[in-house]
Amino acid sequence: MRKITFSEATREAMAEEMRKDDTIFVMGEDIARQGGIFGQFAGLPDEFGSERVRDTPITETAIVGAAIGASLAGMRPVADMHFADFLGVTMDEVFNQMAKIRYMFGGQTTVPMVIRAPDGLIRSAAAQHSQSIEAWFNNIPGIKVVAPSNAADAKGLLKAALRSDDPIIYFENKDLFSKKGEVPEDDDFIVPIGKAAVVKEGKDVTIVSYSIMMGIANKAAKKLEAEGYSVEVIDLRTLSPFDKDTVIESVKKTHRLLIAHEAVKVGGLGSEVAAVVAEEAIDYLDAPIVRVGAKFTPVPFSPTLEEAYRPKMEDIIDGVKGMF
């Protein structure tokens, strides 16, 4: 199968869906002239024009708010956040409007929109351009949150998001944009929202991860396998609501669970996964659940400090070994 970058995969998803559905349009800062900071929109304005690929003012609140309004008027807008951190500027629109409109208006409308949010650590971007904030949205009913870990899922999840009638936040890790992977060319290739993937089967321990941390989890699994541990690895792909059936089924088989993400460990998605497993499958566990995540500080600037903050492969390996 041909290999393309994660960034190209998102672009292909947008182009394929925009060709089929003229209600899809995308707006954000620096996406048309510049093509997006990570090149993820390059070429789209040439094919779809500046009405459907729009450069906006620096106005995240209005970008998300206008996307919501446009969705109420029959469109399928995509709102690009430039950096996921800027979702903080638009939280009222996200959680008081986008998440609630369908429910509080008794199902009179759908809110078919996608917020694209590049997240994660990248080259000392520091405290306000590096965060992984997916856990905030886990606590908000009415939103779905997805986070691909590879190029194929980047395409498949984005296409599924563009076809969904629910509002979706699509976290795309900044460090993944340049990573290549095999991506199906099939126009109808989608990755269903709500379904985790068991990327590697194993018997002794389950590692649950997603987004950038999946690559690290896979490497950790390989090392552990070499040392004789049989590791099952699950890529959540959809973070809210997450596929708890797949996780619980796996834990019932392996009896051990470690959850790893780049986001801060405290109050992170791992806490919710751990709580659900504790509630529903604690009798199957042979060891305490381990969470791996970033330290509980803002993201520091200096490379040495950023490295100290970042969760690492060794944390996963040590965490797994500690269970035996």
Add this chain to the structure above:
Amino acid sequence: MVKKELLENFYTTMVKIRAFEMRIEEFSLKAEVPGFVHLYIGEEAIGTGVMANLTHADYIQSTHRGHGHCIAKGAQTDRMMAEIFGKKTGYCKGKGGSMHIADFSVGMLGANGIVGGGYTLATGAALAEKIKGTDTVSVVFFGDGASNRGTFHEAMNMAAAWKLPIVFVCENNEWASTTPYLTTTSVKDIADRAVGYGVPGTICDGNDVFEVYETAKEAIERARKGEGPSIVECKTYRIKGHFVGDPENYRTKEEVQKRFTENDPITRFEEKVLAEGLMTEKELEAIREAVEVEIEAAVAFAHESPYPDAEELYDDLYVDGGSAE
């Protein structure tokens, strides 16, 4: 000379809003209506005059004080009343209540419990229509208090920069919740802020339905022709407390009574049409009676309707399924 049909529309709508709100106040005070309600009494001419320029294809975004907008846009009073009572026959199946009524079938895209929450949504609806190439117009209502939200700036700039078909209608009722707006607002006239966006800002007497109608007409036609947004500021006064049950210890009863007696938009309409021979007392009476029948039927409908079942809690959360529980 305004057409007879329009006169009847003005009077019917204003009287209907007044009657609706009076009953809501009564039931809220008796705690038959759960939650908080914010009444539109004294401000009826604004929603009425603006909406007379719109069709059901046009959009509005309303506020926490939104019953009047909803009625003026053409929503049914029985389903509104049922919603405010929390009944399953309400517009939102009892999920929304007073601050969250919507009727998408008439272009009423929702009241909003967040002050200043509607600007960007209305801007997006206008953007959608511009992309589609229709002549549909979007109108967002907001108060003097909401004019101080940052969302006002972001939406105004975006709408002006992209020449979107939207009108920003300020209902300046002088009270930002319990605070007199002049003590917390940089300008006396909110319309002055239009200059900062390079768009027209017009002021009208918000208690004169004729003036509201004409002023809004110009702004709406401008938007419909693709000439971009504008601000229409309607000067009015909030006759009731911020919400029903508000002790109103921040102003005197005399002040309120004086403003109401001198400037009730319904009385002013009646005096004008009778003095100018545009309508007869008999015609006005017939409208009042018809409205009374409708509102009583709405009350009965709300009373007789069942509450939602507990099983309906999860309905309409997600379209494509999914649960975190």
